Amino acid sequence: MTTIALLLLTGLGLGALYFLIAAGLSLIWGLMRVLNFAHGAFFTVAAYAGWVAANFAGGAPPEVRWLVGVLVAVAAGAVFATLTEVLLIRPLYARHVGQVLVTVGLALATISLVQGGFGSDPQTFALPRWMTATTNVVGAGVPNTRLLVIAVAALVFALLLFFLRRTRFGLIVRAGVENRAMVQALGIDVQRAFTLVFAIGGAAAGLAGMLAATYYGTIDPGRGTSMLIFAFIVVIIGGLGSVTGSAVAAVVVGVVQQFLNFYGAAGVGDFSVVLLLAIVLLIRPGGFSGTTT
């Protein structure tokens, strides 16, 4: 029982990280039909920005440093993503493959630059003491970082749903996912929604970068890419363009991965997730849900 609770919460934590990356990917795909390979670069750059900022605030108490790191990471992710959209994606409007290729180039260049600047070894991260402690959940000592990551991701999910369902921009984004040509025909500037979606996706990826650093205790240049691939799987299983679908798929993928990695050999969980994707594709090519939000 204790093992199951521990695995479940660890898996949920992992799923929370996947969700933060996948939500942005899914919205960007839904609205713009862009497969954003640079999302892993947003994640990595933001995590390192957060790390540098937290180190910069060296004298402050760990809680403050962590919070500074999170805020800087979110800001860095949003700024980087906005610049990407404006400078690289926009000039290639209507050339979908070109847009994908540009994000591929950006991902390769950025991550190798981070690797060159900070080295490829993992950098450890000083966390507030209460985070490294554990909380007793039905007898299992669950690291607080897991619970924190889950709580933050749940909050982001709620905010995203509120944004999509209750605000004017959210309405435009939802309508754009449904039928972009029609939204444009109604005289609404979809371009601004593109930039906005990129900024939100980048901010969420940046948050994921910092939370992954909290979850694992370290950051390294390669993590963004490997998490991105699982986020792609989550996006497809959840149904492209659907935030709720991504949330459900992220939880399923994270928990399945965690359980099988524990009960099977190492790597079995990762492998099974890909198998799960194949099965879902064979049964329901559109993923869990074909609808938006």
Next chain:
Amino acid sequence: MKRARSVGIGVAVAAVVFAVLPFLGITIPGVFDGPLNSPGTLNLLGLCFVFGALALTYDLVFGYVGLLSFGHALYFATGVYVTAIALTRWHWSLLAALALTAIVSLVLPLVLGAICLRMRDIPFAMVTLAFAQAGSILVMQNPFGLTGGEEGLALGGDTLPAALVGVVNTRNVYWIALVLLIVLYAIAWRAVNSPPGRVWQAIRENERRVNVLGLNPYLYKLGAFVLSAFLASATGVVYLLLQGGANPQVTTADFTLALLVMVVLGGVGTLWGAVLGGVLYEYLDFRLIALSNTSAVKDLPGLLRVPLSEPLFLLGVLFIVLVLFVPGGLGGALRRRFGTALGSTS
């Protein structure tokens, strides 16, 4: 017809020049470190041929059918790893190992392609990426001690025929790489100019229309996918011979992305452009690593030194610039410059 002949003559001349290269002791300063017939230079050239051939196989699916696969590294790695495992772990003869590799490299893309091709466009890309990642995880986890995990597999001296082992025999492997490139080029040229090849290009332009004409795009796409993957495995085998071992680097997503850079660098949808891109990428990658170790770069301040010592950064930036400003790649730019003598299917 005339164009095909002139291109054929050009290819034949280039093939003869490269074939006699191991007998020439000329030094080209600045381009290669040693004389042309030194093992180091021949190895680099051999690798350039292998990557040229690999880029060619990728261009078959991406450039001619319009399938953006992010899993091509998997099939290259199949050639590398199945052969390496059969040779080193099971001590099979080279011929038996090649036979097994051939079977695996037909069955694997057939099964995975059948699943992946249920999706189109970008979702297809994501799914192929996921399968390639599964392959990468498998190799890294070293199941039953077969793949050697992160360390990879080294071909021992006694696993291969003597003529393929050792620095002295580098030129033999070099010739194999050259033959590989020529044979694959011939196969690819034949394939894209055959009736199914025409259908591939029609699918790239307008898949629905092909469907309306009464042809089943799925089967044609699967055929192209399997052919391209099989040929990629063949290049993997030659890569294994050149490198003297298997390393897990070739299974990673980054490797597929590098392939994409090669093809776009050279020019999507032209066979010779893809070859040019592959050769150039491998050469630049090698030279840029060498450059980053020179004192001229090492003494630079950090702000300049760090980007210059990361080949992938420079190649990535070059790639972005090409996509933004030179959509046809180097091949497209050359064709615009020199007219239609370099046709799209030659």
